[in-house]
Amino acid sequence: MGRSALRRVFCMSLGCSKNTADSEKIAGTLSDYGFEMVGDAASADIAIVNTCGFIRSAVEENIAAILGLAELKSEGRLKLVGVVGCLVARYGSELKRDMPEVDFWAGCDDIGSILESTGARGARFAASPRRERLPGDISHVRYLKISDGCDNKCSYCAIPSIKGPMCSRPAGDIVREAEALAGDGAAEICLVAQDLTAYGSDTGLHGGLTSLLDALETSLPRDIWLRLLYLQPSGVGRALLERVAGGTQVLPYLDIPIQHSSPEILKLMNRGASSRKLAGIFETARSIRPDFALRTTCMVGFPGETRSHFASLMRFLEKICFDRVGAFAFSPEEGTAAANMPRRVSERAKQARLAKLMSLQEEVSLSRQTLFVGRELDVMIDSVSAGGIAEGRSFREAYDVDGVVELAGVPEGIAPGGKIRAIMTGAYPHDMEARFRSFREVGVRT
Ligand code: SF4
Numbered sequence: 460m461g462r463s464a465l466r467r468v469f470c471m472s473l474g475c476s477k478n479t480a481d482s483e484k485i486a487g488t489l490s491d492y493g494f495e496m497v498g499d500a501a502s503a504d505i506a507i508v509n510t511c512g513f514i515r516s517a518v519e520e521n522i523a524a525i526l527g528l529a530e531l532k533s534e535g536r537l538k539l540v541g542v543v544g545c546l547v548a549r550y551g552s553e554l555k556r557d558m559p560e561v562d563f564w565a566g567c568d569d570i571g572s573i574l575e576s577t578g579a580r581g582a583r584f585a586a587s588p589r590r591e592r593l594p595g596d597i598s599h600v601r602y603l604k605i606s607d608g609c610d611n612k613c614s615y616c617a618i619p620s621i622k623g624p625m626c627s628r629p630a631g632d633i634v635r636e637a638e639a640l641a642g643d644g645a646a647e648i649c650l651v652a653q654d655l656t657a658y659g660s661d662t663g664l665h666g667g668l669t670s671l672l673d674a675l676e677t678s679l680p681r682d683i684w685l686r687l688l689y690l691q692p693s694g695v696g697r698a699l700l701e702r703v704a705g706g707t708q709v710l711p712y713l714d715i716p717i718q719h720s721s722p723e724i725l726k727l728m729n730r731g732a733s734s735r736k737l738a739g740i741f742e743t744a745r746s747i748r749p750d751f752a753l754r755t756t757c758m759v760g761f762p763g764e765t766r767s768h769f770a771s772l773m774r775f776l777e778k779i780c781f782d783r784v785g786a787f788a789f790s791p792e793e794g795t796a797a798a799n800m801p802r803r804v805s806e807r808a809k810q811a812r813l814a815k816l817m818s819l820q821e822e823v824s825l826s827r828q829t830l831f832v833g834r835e836l837d838v839m840i841d842s843v844s845a846g847g848i849a850e851g852r853s854f855r856e857a858y859d860v861d862g863v864v865e866l867a868g869v870p871e872g873i874a875p876g877g878k879i880r881a882i883m884t885g886a887y888p889h890d891m892e893a894r895f896r897s898f899r900e901v902g903v904r905t
Contacts, residue, residue: 687709
């Protein structure tokens with residue numbers, strides 16, 4: 460059976476939300492060529508894995524997924540297996556040598572070669588490929604990639620070597636894509652990149668992110684939610700904080716990874732933002748808007764981290780009181796400067812520090828959550844169960860990253876993506892409890 464006869468495609472999207480956006484472009488383009496996107500490998504002719512390759516655990520998970528599909532192929536249940544994306548960019552030559560069972564390899568944005576490899580006829584495709592949700596994915600929360608690559612040189616990170624320098628997408632393309640997502644049922648659009656704050660810096664556009672937000676807020680429906688994910692602290696200033704705080708569709712939610720707060724460790728990490736700068740960002744944010752939802756990410760056990768460095772990080776978290784903290788232990792990544800740094804921290808000490816940090820943050824998060832009990836907030840519905848029970852999120856919770864709002868008393872007929880007003884009735888470290896208050900008036904947000 461020739462490749463052109465193979466029509467059903469399963470796309471497995473691994474890794475981050477930026478990959479989700481790329482996978483949807485692969486799906487949209489293949490559908491435009493008459494392929495049918497299916498929700499599982501067992502009912503497909505072709506399986507494409509859009510991979511992640513930035514840390515060792517992801518590399519291992521991705522290789523296991525590829526081998527799983529190769530096995531389906533060896534059983535005759537799949538005809539073609541293709542691997543695209545970051546893992547190919549990072550380990551392409553080794554993988555091609557070691558995995559002959561894979562039929563084609565490509566960069567995640569190399570749509571032309573994916574079309575060729577799948578036997579698509581008449582290889583012409585749009586400069587801005589159409590996006591199509593993968594089967595089974597939700598429709599009301601979508602990711603909008605505004606740039607790719609990164610110019611920062613954090614010493615532990617392999618992404619610049621995988622993705623190359625930062626490259627901003629044209630604002631017009633981004634706005635058109637956002638409008639298409641809204642037209643496709645998106646109620647919340649999350650802006651993603653390795654570093655949102657750098658948007659436009661490669662094209663000489665000063666304050667690029669702010670002007671992009673202006674364009675998006677002007678062109679999108681007033682009740683759409685815009686959420687910013689991955690703001691690198693070195694690019695965050697008062698102007699941006701005020702812009703986000705004063706947005707109509709932009710949510711007062713800031714995801715700013717600090718990784719650490721000790722001056723020595725920040726220097727070793729080459730983070731480009733001092734401890735004083737970090738404190739200044741969050742204190743300014745809270746002075747502008749005390750209920751700003753602040754999320755950050757921390758790394759413990761970086762080479763050279765002493766107990767006192769770790770203690771200073773714990774004090775910083777206690778002082779700033781983030782609403783949400785994601786944390787992980789340092790993992791030496793091949794090809795990064797940090798992989799060869801001396802004074803490694805033992806795995807045991809790393810895990811002990813991680814546990815201590817997450818236990819502290821449970822208390823801090825609970826104290827932040829408790830401030831919202833009794834407040835009435837807009838809540839977007841993510842899922843509805845029987846008996847007026849539903850799960851949703853307010854501006855304070857990012858989908859699939861933070862906690863949820865457990866709702867009671869929700870009237871029948873509300874669908875995922877719908878927005879209501881709810882009274883917060885209970886607080887837990889990650890989740891809130893709330894009761895339906897009223898349907899939300901379009902265009903009015905608190
Ligand atoms: S900002 Fe740093 S951690 Fe993030 S992608 Fe760029 S180099 Fe990696």
